[in-house]
Amino acid sequence: METPLAPAGDAARGRQVFVSREGGHCVLCHAVPGVDVAGDVGPQLAQAGSRFSAAQLRLRIADISRVRPLAAMPTFHRTQGLTRVAPAFAGKPALSGQQVEDLVAYLGTLR
Numbered sequence: 579m580e581t582p583l584a585p586a587g588d589a590a591r592g593r594q595v596f597v598s599r600e601g602g603h604c605v606l607c608h609a610v611p612g613v614d615v616a617g618d619v620g621p622q623l624a625q626a627g628s629r630f631s632a633a634q635l636r637l638r639i640a641d642i643s644r645v646r647p648l649a650a651m652p653t654f655h656r657t658q659g660l661t662r663v664a665p666a667f668a669g670k671p672a673l674s675g676q677q678v679e680d681l682v683a684y685l686g687t688l689r
Contacts, residue, residue, distance in 0.1 A: 579637040582682075583655065583675030592684025595677050602639075602654060602673055602681060610688060620651060627686040635682045639673070654678065 595601035597613060609616035610623045626635065638645055640655035653660070654673040673681070 579640055580633045582679055584679045587679030587683030589683040589687050592680035595681050623688055627689045632682050635685050639678050639681050
């Protein structure tokens, strides 16, 4: 996903999205350096910034199903074609475009 979803992301805000329950709560499944409590359902992201380009990170965050159709990870920015969404959240992305870009910026620092 080459086109950014919002203006440039901020790595500090992205870290907050990564760890916060109100954000992506990515830490529930993924481990990263400097975060003590983390899950192990998803891959470790310690070298994410070295392994993936910003476009590749963006795609995986926004709609992992385009890369891995059977992934347990939710699609954080897709709103169409979803089947298990509470009515209050139907048609709304789990993360805003800015939050996605903030996550991309944060994960890009992990090298």
